[in-house]
Amino acid sequence: MYPDVVRDERFGKITAEDIEYFRSVLAPGSVLTAAEEDLSGYNIDSMRKYHGQSQLVLKPRSTEEVSLIMKRCHARKLAVVPQGGNTGLVGGSVPVFDEIVISMSLMSKVRSFDEVSGILVADAGCVLESTDQYLAERGYIFPLDLGAKGSCHIGGNVATNAGGLRLLRYGSLHGTVLGIEAVMPDGTIFDSLGKLRKDNTGYDIKQLFIGSEGTLGVITGISIFCPRRSKVVNVAFFGLESYEKVQQAFVKAKGELSEILSAFEFMDTASQEQVARFSELRRPLDEAHNFYVLVETSGSNRVHDEEKLQTYLEGLMESDIIADGVLAQDETQVKNLWTWREGIPESLGKSGGVYKYDVSIPLDELYQLVEDTRVRIQEFGHDIGTEGSNVVNVVGYGHLGDGNLHLNVAVKQYDKQIEYILEPWVYEWIEKRHGSVSAEHGLGFAKKPYLKYSKDQRVIELMRQVKKVYDPNGIMNPYKYI
Amino acid sequence: MYPDVVRDERFGKITAEDIEYFRSVLAPGSVLTAAEEDLSGYNIDSMRKYHGQSQLVLKPRSTEEVSLIMKRCHARKLAVVPQGGNTGLVGGSVPVFDEIVISMSLMSKVRSFDEVSGILVADAGCVLESTDQYLAERGYIFPLDLGAKGSCHIGGNVATNAGGLRLLRYGSLHGTVLGIEAVMPDGTIFDSLGKLRKDNTGYDIKQLFIGSEGTLGVITGISIFCPRRSKVVNVAFFGLESYEKVQQAFVKAKGELSEILSAFEFMDTASQEQVARFSELRRPLDEAHNFYVLVETSGSNRVHDEEKLQTYLEGLMESDIIADGVLAQDETQVKNLWTWREGIPESLGKSGGVYKYDVSIPLDELYQLVEDTRVRIQEFGHDIGTEGSNVVNVVGYGHLGDGNLHLNVAVKQYDKQIEYILEPWVYEWIEKRHGSVSAEHGLGFAKKPYLKYSKDQRVIELMRQVKKVYDPNGIMNPYKYI
Numbered sequence: 033m034y035p036d037v038v039r040d041e042r043f044g045k046i047t048a049e050d051i052e053y054f055r056s057v058l059a060p061g062s063v064l065t066a067a068e069e070d071l072s073g074y075n076i077d078s079m080r081k082y083h084g085q086s087q088l089v090l091k092p093r094s095t096e097e098v099s100l101i102m103k104r105c106h107a108r109k110l111a112v113v114p115q116g117g118n119t120g121l122v123g124g125s126v127p128v129f130d131e132i133v134i135s136m137s138l139m140s141k142v143r144s145f146d147e148v149s150g151i152l153v154a155d156a157g158c159v160l161e162s163t164d165q166y167l168a169e170r171g172y173i174f175p176l177d178l179g180a181k182g183s184c185h186i187g188g189n190v191a192t193n194a195g196g197l198r199l200l201r202y203g204s205l206h207g208t209v210l211g212i213e214a215v216m217p218d219g220t221i222f223d224s225l226g227k228l229r230k231d232n233t234g235y236d237i238k239q240l241f242i243g244s245e246g247t248l249g250v251i252t253g254i255s256i257f258c259p260r261r262s263k264v265v266n267v268a269f270f271g272l273e274s275y276e277k278v279q280q281a282f283v284k285a286k287g288e289l290s291e292i293l294s295a296f297e298f299m300d301t302a303s304q305e306q307v308a309r310f311s312e313l314r315r316p317l318d319e320a321h322n323f324y325v326l327v328e329t330s331g332s333n334r335v336h337d338e339e340k341l342q343t344y345l346e347g348l349m350e351s352d353i354i355a356d357g358v359l360a361q362d363e364t365q366v367k368n369l370w371t372w373r374e375g376i377p378e379s380l381g382k383s384g385g386v387y388k389y390d391v392s393i394p395l396d397e398l399y400q401l402v403e404d405t406r407v408r409i410q411e412f413g414h415d416i417g418t419e420g421s422n423v424v425n426v427v428g429y430g431h432l433g434d435g436n437l438h439l440n441v442a443v444k445q446y447d448k449q450i451e452y453i454l455e456p457w458v459y460e461w462i463e464k465r466h467g468s469v470s471a472e473h474g475l476g477f478a479k480k481p482y483l484k485y486s487k488d489q490r491v492i493e494l495m496r497q498v499k500k501v502y503d504p505n506g507i508m509n510p511y512k513y514i
Numbered sequence: 515m516y517p518d519v520v521r522d523e524r525f526g527k528i529t530a531e532d533i534e535y536f537r538s539v540l541a542p543g544s545v546l547t548a549a550e551e552d553l554s555g556y557n558i559d560s561m562r563k564y565h566g567q568s569q570l571v572l573k574p575r576s577t578e579e580v581s582l583i584m585k586r587c588h589a590r591k592l593a594v595v596p597q598g599g600n601t602g603l604v605g606g607s608v609p610v611f612d613e614i615v616i617s618m619s620l621m622s623k624v625r626s627f628d629e630v631s632g633i634l635v636a637d638a639g640c641v642l643e644s645t646d647q648y649l650a651e652r653g654y655i656f657p658l659d660l661g662a663k664g665s666c667h668i669g670g671n672v673a674t675n676a677g678g679l680r681l682l683r684y685g686s687l688h689g690t691v692l693g694i695e696a697v698m699p700d701g702t703i704f705d706s707l708g709k710l711r712k713d714n715t716g717y718d719i720k721q722l723f724i725g726s727e728g729t730l731g732v733i734t735g736i737s738i739f740c741p742r743r744s745k746v747v748n749v750a751f752f753g754l755e756s757y758e759k760v761q762q763a764f765v766k767a768k769g770e771l772s773e774i775l776s777a778f779e780f781m782d783t784a785s786q787e788q789v790a791r792f793s794e795l796r797r798p799l800d801e802a803h804n805f806y807v808l809v810e811t812s813g814s815n816r817v818h819d820e821e822k823l824q825t826y827l828e829g830l831m832e833s834d835i836i837a838d839g840v841l842a843q844d845e846t847q848v849k850n851l852w853t854w855r856e857g858i859p860e861s862l863g864k865s866g867g868v869y870k871y872d873v874s875i876p877l878d879e880l881y882q883l884v885e886d887t888r889v890r891i892q893e894f895g896h897d898i899g900t901e902g903s904n905v906v907n908v909v910g911y912g913h914l915g916d917g918n919l920h921l922n923v924a925v926k927q928y929d930k931q932i933e934y935i936l937e938p939w940v941y942e943w944i945e946k947r948h949g950s951v952s953a954e955h956g957l958g959f960a961k962k963p964y965l966k967y968s969k970d971q972r973v974i975e976l977m978r979q980v981k982k983v984y985d986p987n988g989i990m991n992p993y994k995y996i
Contacts, residue, residue, distance in 0.1 A: 231874055232955060332771075339818070514717075
């Protein structure tokens with residue numbers, strides 16, 4: 033599968049005794065072998081891009097069971113891959129060779145929820161959507177939301193430091209996760225499952241697990257601060273003529289909508305034409321504009337929120353920042369307006385293939401990357417969107433509030449020549465602006481070569497030193513970015 | 515000064531050549547020796563509790579100068595103490611023996627501020643209050659506020675993971691700090707001064723510096739996400755009859771004031787009587803209550819905010835959660851109401867000495883510690899507040915929204931017997947509830963023996979491993995908690 037990667041010969045190979053041991057310490061049905069079952073659901077990721085060859089899947093039901101598994105793996109130098117909902121986009125949650133898959137799917141209980149403080153303690157294998165549902169029934173919200181919520185695990189979200197749609201309002205997991213319980217590579221339990229918003233007693237080691245992508249230990253439980261769920265959600269959608277005006281609208285939104293602002297998404301005109309091509313919905317605005325913005329507010333008082341949003345839009349009109357705009361009148365309209373943002377990836381995929389870049393760039397230069405990419409593609413002799421050209425569209429959109437751009441290049445078919453035009457040029461462009469080559473998706477197996485574009489050599493060294501002391505045998509999720 | 519602590523003989527002693535070297539690489543006036551100047555301001559903390567014996571203070575003006583200093587110290591195994599505003603409460607920022615003090619006071623420039631994203635990049639030595647003033651002029655706010663703001667440095671705030679008054683609203687520094695630049699013990703520069711809200715490219719090493727208290731490297735610059743400054747601030751103050759009702763009022767505040775809630779401070783009746791004893795202000799409420807709460811809101815629309823707060827207070831009255839309450843009518847009243855919370859430490863100090871515990875405890879048991887402390891003191895034969903007794907008062911107050919209790923035991927004079935009644939009993943009490951023995955102040959030199967009450971042994975081991983690989987000679991702020 034991967035001609036350039038070689039199995040690490042330090043790792044042991046699974047024996048009949050190992051399997052017998054795992055059967056002796058785990059509940060019936062928790063040890064799945066390739067001889068008896070089809071393990072492809074664990075070996076292949078949800079995009080079907082990465083294929084591992086694991087012969088053994090273990091499904092522990094408790095932290096103690098994970099500890100027993102890791103003690104054996106430590107003694108026998110057996111490599112492992114912790115796996116949550118397996119919805120990652122960078123091949124981080126599937127094996128490369130014969131690593132044992134530790135599936136967290138049977139550890140899915142809420143351990144406690146404090147309705148006064150809003151602090152939730154739950155198993156790593158809880159599905160994001162059902163956890164959020166549990167909280168909704170109690171008037172609270174999980175401070176993270178993303179497309180894969182129906183399958184992804186909250187432990188996996190923490191392991192990959194997922195960003196998603198609510199970051200603008202509730203901040204990153206580095207701020208909201210209060211505690212982590214994990215099993216270390218040697219089977220010892222890292223118990224830092226605090227339920228405290230303030231705790232200044234030494235290095236905050238649990239932070240290293242947030243974004244570690246399974247390379248330091250198996251996260252078995254998390255403690256997280258959940259805010260109250262907003263009672264009212266409003267959405268506005270408007271057109272603007274320049275990226276400058278998009279930024280002006282954002283500054284005004286932060287000033288006037290401030291505490292109720294919950295999303296500020298921008299889309300360029302190319303992305304909206306692409307959605308329109310495949311959508312049966314009428315476009316929200318009559319005329320075409322160079323840019324579009326979707327603003328969402330979430331608050332506790334309908335009258336107040338609508339008044340703020342109305343005043344904001346009127347102010348934008350008066351100062352000529354926006355050319356036209358609409359306000360959703362009911363939940364259906366809210367959903368329809370979101371389609372013009374959320375439908376972009378699907379509409380792009382209908383052309384054939386898509387080269388996707390999920391990057392962070394300082395706001396003032398964010399859209400420049402899209403324009404430079406168009407120029408570069410044309411300089412190499414490719415038209416964009418003409419009948420004879422392989423390049424169908426180059427679009428930019430994303431979470432402006434987070435400085436997170438999605439640059440997508442849609443092609444009729446994948447073509448190494450187009451790839452060579454784009455890479456590593458895109459990463460070098462980002463490096464010059466001190467941006468990030470992976471804003472939300474992580475590095476996993478796919479982006480291993482690109483770490484150097486976002487992290488200084490000394491920082492990478494410090495990362496490697498941590499990996500080496502915490503996982504001296506390197507058995508935790510090997511062959512990945514570290 | 516410290517009979518139980520011995521100077522580490524691995525460390526070099528400063529020679530004339532060292533001083534000559536430092537003079538050759540630093541600007542004139544940046545090398546202060548005990549032979550020529552009085553260094554007590556650098557050797558003694560602001561409470562005058564801890565006294566070091568440093569013979570040399572260095573005041574670098576750039577990250578490169580800090581790097582040159584540390585390269586020399588690395589080669590010569592000279593121990594150092596990074597020092598910000600020297601306002602810490604646990605003796606972390608002063609030397610113990612002859613460590614070199616690296617004062618950051620001359621590195622105090624704002625490097626950049628992006629008025630669109632709200633991201634500030636600044637030298638570590640910027641004073642918190644002047645930095646906040648710089649932001650105020652641009653409509654933004656530093657997401658941290660605390661009593662020592664006139665002297666403390668933002669680099670020191672990050673190094674100690676300061677909590678303070680705005681945490682309830684803006685979250686902890688682990689979420690708001692986006693980047694750190696630091697000089698490692700060997701003089702290499704850790705450059706992770708990103709200006710990105712999202713960056714998922716490997717372990718977030720900079721998080722280790724947040725709360726490291728100068729034991730991993732010298733923080734020279736930070737990048738931080740600053741929210742828009744609220745236009746309107748309102749304050750309400752009310753009386754309640756039980757701690758249960760305080761919690762109920764808090765839950766309702768999160769539901770109804772939600773996005774504009776910026777402080778929820780509680781005080782017990784003993785603390786208010788103490789303030790009244792020394793204050794010339796009229797008490798805000800006519801009658802006495804068992805508990806008092808100060809609620810602050812910060813928002814963008816005066817009419818909306820006042821309506822929300824009014825509705826909230828009426829609801830509390832109707833459901834008999836509060837017995838009485840007032841709303842500040844102007845800025846003077848806002849300030850006066852805050853006096854009843856902020857004046858507590860000073861009024862307690864007027865009795866003689868104060869045993870102070872700054873702790874985090876899960877909310878439901880938070881006030882129980884105060885009651886149990888009173889019982890324990892009485893069980894050991896001490897009356898509280900009677901004429902003949904040394905124990906003047908036992909009070910509880912704090913940031914309820916953060917689960918942060920200040921337990922203060924005021925005495926006429928410090929007495930080892932009282933101390934033995936309280937310690938380690940208080941810490942053991944907290945350990946049983948998985949609380950934190952230091953919510954905001956850190957550990958430094960003072961709380962070194964108490965780490966074990968808040969951190970699991972395995973977690974302490976992982977902390978030590980990081981310390982050992984990043985600072986193999988142990989020259990960074992030695993003799994402190996790690």
